[in-house]
Amino acid sequence: MSTEPAEVSAADAPHGVFAPVPQQQEMPLAVVKGQPVLEMPQDLYIPPDALEVILDAFEGPLDLLLYLIRRQNLDILDIPVAEITRQYMDYIEMMRELRLELAAEYLVMAAILAEIKSRLLLPRPPAEEGAEEDPRAELVRRLQEYERFKKAAEDIDALPRMERDTSPAQAYVADRNVIRLPPPVEMKELLLALKDVLRRAELFGHHAVKREALSVRQRMGDVLKTLGDGVFHRFESLFDVSEGRLGVVVTFLALLELAKEQLIEIVQEAPLAPIYLKALATADDQDGIQPTEAHR
Amino acid sequence: MTKMEFNQLKRIVEAVLLAAAQPLSLAQIGALFTEEEAVGHEELARVLQSLQEDCAGRGVELAEVASGFRYQVRLDVHPWVARMWTERPSRYSRALLETLALIAYRQPITRAEIEQIRGVTVSSNIIKTLEEREWVRVVGYRDVPGKPALFGTTRAFLDYFNLKSLDELPTLAEIRDIDDIEPQLRFEDGDAITARIDAGPQDEAVDEAGADAAPDAGDASTPTPDTDDAIVVGDADTEENRA
């Protein structure tokens, strides 16, 4: 599967004006005017545009130092400070000569290197041999610390990732409409709401202390619904004897309550004649015309 | 690359169709292969047929629609898929709950009577919502000018609250003694309620992730040993904000 774009490898890259290709497989550091720069030029002459690229290629002084060390296969723990410092200074000097904008960090590092170098040069009393910390230790620690995260960044970059190495697999769904569920309500919320409103209305103190005959209220609603057709109903037809005595009483109380609240009309034309009931108002009643019924 | 094997071709076509955002025609699929890969349309058609057969008994199918082929969720499993897009229910307003409570306890009752007790207007939306939920209905009309509707609760209301009849509603005396200290039920405390509602299944997952995000296990050289003290804002907070 030769699907990847052709890669420019060090082997087949043309190398003319620049330094010889080192043995280790080194990728081009930069491409200047179509020519791959395979190695940091050893001499002081660096084409200005190349240097700019080179400088861009470094993530700061630690990165440049690491490059200088690794390029020579040196152990990071045993840096020849004098030489590395000289090379580092060369780069800094070149950058300055070319008036490239040089991040302050590069100069700070130059100072650090100079300091380490001077400390190494100072003769140390033999008695303290081994006791004093290697002046390079702090720099080495920083270099290592930086290098491990430089490597970690490469490792992360190498992880298979979305977009570049894989994509989510999705199937078509006919209907993606959002379903909205009605909010849930707990009985307790309802009761607290009632408590609150009753407290506000100061109804507790007056007449709400007694136990309300709630089933009467329910029956009131039921009766009203039955009478909702607006016609007269026989009194007996509203009772369901199968409910027993209690049911009859509840219905009767509901009828009395409805009458008291002037929700129904109770009619008896003569003593002992059938009693009829009808709702005093119904939905199709707005024009005021009462439906007439035959059995009146 | 030389001539491609049938199975490899199948793997590619399956992946391509599942990664594509829209149906792909035979020509579009064919265009993904180079000349050397030599993928003919007849071969592609065979691959597609084979992929279709592979879907037998599965929750998705490879369908051919006007603009090409696409994998789609089978209709019979759609009800479960649709549950993914169920919106978490919001919360009823306190005005609605008060109105509902008054209808339950004072039925039959007119809107004007509810307003009188509550001391504020009852919006039409509240009544509409309660009627749509089929918890209240018009049970009659009061014989006063304007013939206002009388509202009562329904059987659905009783069913929802697990009541056999209105008898089983707590008495007003009991209500007076209800302990309303519980913060998540206090209506004043809107935030507490919201928090409880938000604690859906997705938040569980978020919490799990928080546990996963344990920093830097095994790396002794962390430069921040006192992180526990130094972190001001907790993990949960930020997760919440992101959600």
Place this chain on the structure above:
Amino acid sequence: MTKMEFNQLKRIVEAVLLAAAQPLSLAQIGALFTEEEAVGHEELARVLQSLQEDCAGRGVELAEVASGFRYQVRLDVHPWVARMWTERPSRYSRALLETLALIAYRQPITRAEIEQIRGVTVSSNIIKTLEEREWVRVVGYRDVPGKPALFGTTRAFLDYFNLKSLDELPTLAEIRDIDDIEPQLRFEDGDAITARIDAGPQDEAVDEAGADAAPDAGDASTPTPDTDDAIVVGDADTEENRA
């Protein structure tokens, strides 16, 4: 609906995962079933495993990442899938990746701490890009003057890089102590060093020294992370600007 059959459950879970726009956790999948459907997490785990096995030899796989399970294109067939899109996936600058690595391995970490290790300023753009991609977020503030933000990675970061948890990040290289080597405090004669350096890497002596060096010394001399890609003039700039 009564207890669900294993195969039906598989069909549903496959469809749900293929319909979802993001990875789904076990809990999220489980939440799609009603109580009567009685779908336990153990059963779901078996279903997912079975679905994973069904992907053997196919062009997609059922992967588990930080926030759950998702079907995704297998790496080896992705090149064909990528041909569908004209836009090339974004590449990330070394600066961005190094910053990301520090946040991933050292979280929670402040920007100043990142700069200290990298030895250069971290541009605001990089942090902004990482936050916009939802790979990192502020997880708190360090209790020092200025209350600098502490950054951590998100589940989206793990998802994007196909990781289940931070544990799965590649291990960090060891730090070796300078005391481990023969103390060579005496500053070498400058000329001698120069001679050795001039000999270049082909020199045998240097090669020996190279054996002592870190195992990756061989390729460490390239300052770019993508060793297989040459830096084209101006590339670093654009990466940076894009970041």
